[in-house]
Amino acid sequence: RVVVGTKVDQNHVNWVTAYNMLTGIRFTVSRTNAKLDRDLTEADFTARHKFSFDITGNELTPSAKYDFKFKDYAPWIFRRLRATFKIDPADYLMSLTSKYILSELGSPGKSGSFFYFSRDYKYIIKTIHHAEHKLLRKILKDYYQHVVQNPNTLLSQFYGLHRVKVPYGGKIHFVVMNNLFPPHRDIHQTFDLKGSTIGRDYKEENVVNNPRATLKDLNWLRRNYHLEFGPEKKNTFLEQMEQDVHLLQKLKIMDYSMLVGIHDLGKGNQENLRDKTLRVFQPGGDTSPDDILPSNPILTRTPSKLETARKAHELRKIIKHEKPIPMGESSTRMPDQMEENTSKRDFTFYSDDGGFRATHEDNTPGEEIYYLGIIDLLTHYGTVKRLENFWKGLSHDKQQISPIPPVPYGDRFIKFVMDITKSREEVREEVRDEVRD
Ligand code: ATP
Ligand code: CA
Ligand code: CA
Known part of the structure; x- marks a missing residue:
C-alpha cells in the first residue's frame, strides 16, 4: 500500500x-x-x-x-x-x-x-x-x-x-x-534510527514495493551502511549530536530517533522528474508497517520577476488581513515554488544543498548528501513508564517492552550514532583488535 x-x-x-x-x-x-x-x-x-x-x-x-x-x-x-x-x-x-x-x-x-x-x-x-x-x-x-x-x-x-x-x-x-528533507531534492533512502534492535526492522520483502519506506536500525545494519564523513565533519557532527542528547537526557526525554535521509548525487532527481506530482509519506515512525517517505517535488524553474512581485503583493494583503486565506481556490495546482530553503545555508548541517554532504577520509566531497536530525523529542520517561505498566498487564514478555530510562537510552543512542560514522576500515581494525585480545 x-x-x-x-x-x-x-x-x-x-x-x-x-x-x-x-x-x-x-x-x-x-x-x-x-x-x-x-x-x-x-x-x-x-x-x-x-x-x-x-x-x-x-x-x-x-x-x-x-x-x-x-x-x-x-x-x-x-x-x-x-x-x-x-x-x-x-x-x-x-x-x-x-x-x-x-x-x-x-x-x-x-x-x-x-x-x-x-x-x-x-x-x-x-x-x-x-x-x-x-x-x-x-x-x-x-x-x-x-x-x-x-x-x-x-x-x-x-x-x-x-x-x-x-x-x-x-x-x-x-x-x-x-x-528535515529538502523541497527540491529527491531522498533516495530514509532511516529512522534509535540505537535499539528490538522491533527495529522494516520487513525487507516490502522494500521492493516501497523503495521509499522509512527503514530502521536493523535494515541499516543489514546493509552495512555508514555515514561517510572525513575527520572534521565527523567531529562536528558527533560533538553536536552529543550536546543535543545530553540535553534530552537531562530533560528525561526518550524514544527520539536520528532521522537520516540520503540523496544520492549519482541518481539525482530522476524519480522526481518521473513522478513529480506524487507526494507520498509514511506516518507514525515505529508502527506503521508500510511507511513511505515524502517525495519532494523539485524546483522545475525559478519564478519570474512578475511572479515574485505578485507573491510579495499577495503577502502584503494577507498580512494586513485584507484578504481571506485563499485556501482551496487553487487546490488543483501544484506548488510551483519548490525552492531551496536558502535561509538554512548558514547552518552547518544544512549547508550543502540543505543537508550535510558526505566526505571521504581525505576531505574530498562524497557522492551523497545526508539530511540529518533528531526527531520525535516530546516523549517523557514518566509517560512511557505509565504505558509500560498498562502493557505489562496484558503481556508476559516484560523484557521486550520495558522502556529503558533516559540516560541509558541516550548513551545507547550516542554509541549507535558513533558506530555508524565509523568507516569500514575502522570497523575492520576494531574487529581485528578484538580477535587479537
Ligand atoms: P511514533 O511515536 O510511533 O514513532 P510519531 O507519530 O511520534 O510516531 P515521528 O516519530 O515524529 O512520529 O515521525 C514519524 C516519521 O515521520 C519519521 O520516521 C519521519 O519519516 C517523518 N518525520 C517526522 N518528523 C520529520 C521531520 N521533521 N522532517 C522530515 N520527516 C519527518
Ligand atoms: Ca518516532
Ligand atoms: Ca512519538
Whole structure:
C-alpha cells in the first residue's frame, strides 16, 4: 500500500481543522511579528493567549469561515526561535497560509499524530498529544537556551505551539517544525534510527514495493551502511549530536530517533522528474508497517520577476488581513515554488544543498548528501513508564517492552550514532583488535 499525501481540500474530513489551524497561525504570527522587538521576560515562557474566531469577526479577531477557539503559546519565545533559526517572518507566513493548501501525510501511526506539509514542503505541522504539549511547555526554557547556545543543533526546530478547539469538538494541540528533507531534492533512502534492535526492522520483502519506506536500525545494519564523513565533519557532527542528547537526557526525554535521509548525487532527481506530482509519506515512525517517505517535488524553474512581485503583493494583503486565506481556490495546482530553503545555508548541517554532504577520509566531497536530525523529542520517561505498566498487564514478555530510562537510552543512542560514522576500515581494525585480545 502506498500512502499518498492527500491534499486537504474542502472535501477532506480534516478541512475545517486545517483551515482553523492556518487561520489561527496567520493571525497570531502576524500579530506578534507586528510588535516592536523587546527583551524576553520570564513570563514569556509560560504565556498563552486565547482568541475566538467566528463568522462575523470582532474587534480583536478578523472574521473566519468557521467558529473556533485558538490558543497561542509563548509567542515571543517562538518568534525568537524562528529568528534564531533564520526563518524569514514573511516567508513563514507565506509558506503556511497562502495559496496552496496543506497535504496530509497518510494515516496516523501508533502515536495517532497527524502530519501536514506546508504547500512548499518547508514546514511540517504535527498534531501532538496533551502530554507532549505539556512537556514542550515545561522544557521550553531549556530548549530555548540550548538553541541559542547551539544554533547548529540537530534537534527538531520548533517554530510554534498552538491549540485549536471547535465547538463541541476536541482540543487539538500542534507544533510547527522544520521539514528535515529538502523541497527540491529527491531522498533516495530514509532511516529512522534509535540505537535499539528490538522491533527495529522494516520487513525487507516490502522494500521492493516501497523503495521509499522509512527503514530502521536493523535494515541499516543489514546493509552495512555508514555515514561517510572525513575527520572534521565527523567531529562536528558527533560533538553536536552529543550536546543535543545530553540535553534530552537531562530533560528525561526518550524514544527520539536520528532521522537520516540520503540523496544520492549519482541518481539525482530522476524519480522526481518521473513522478513529480506524487507526494507520498509514511506516518507514525515505529508502527506503521508500510511507511513511505515524502517525495519532494523539485524546483522545475525559478519564478519570474512578475511572479515574485505578485507573491510579495499577495503577502502584503494577507498580512494586513485584507484578504481571506485563499485556501482551496487553487487546490488543483501544484506548488510551483519548490525552492531551496536558502535561509538554512548558514547552518552547518544544512549547508550543502540543505543537508550535510558526505566526505571521504581525505576531505574530498562524497557522492551523497545526508539530511540529518533528531526527531520525535516530546516523549517523557514518566509517560512511557505509565504505558509500560498498562502493557505489562496484558503481556508476559516484560523484557521486550520495558522502556529503558533516559540516560541509558541516550548513551545507547550516542554509541549507535558513533558506530555508524565509523568507516569500514575502522570497523575492520576494531574487529581485528578484538580477535587479537
Ligand atoms: P511514533 O511515536 O510511533 O514513532 P510519531 O507519530 O511520534 O510516531 P515521528 O516519530 O515524529 O512520529 O515521525 C514519524 C516519521 O515521520 C519519521 O520516521 C519521519 O519519516 C517523518 N518525520 C517526522 N518528523 C520529520 C521531520 N521533521 N522532517 C522530515 N520527516 C519527518
Ligand atoms: Ca518516532
Ligand atoms: Ca512519538
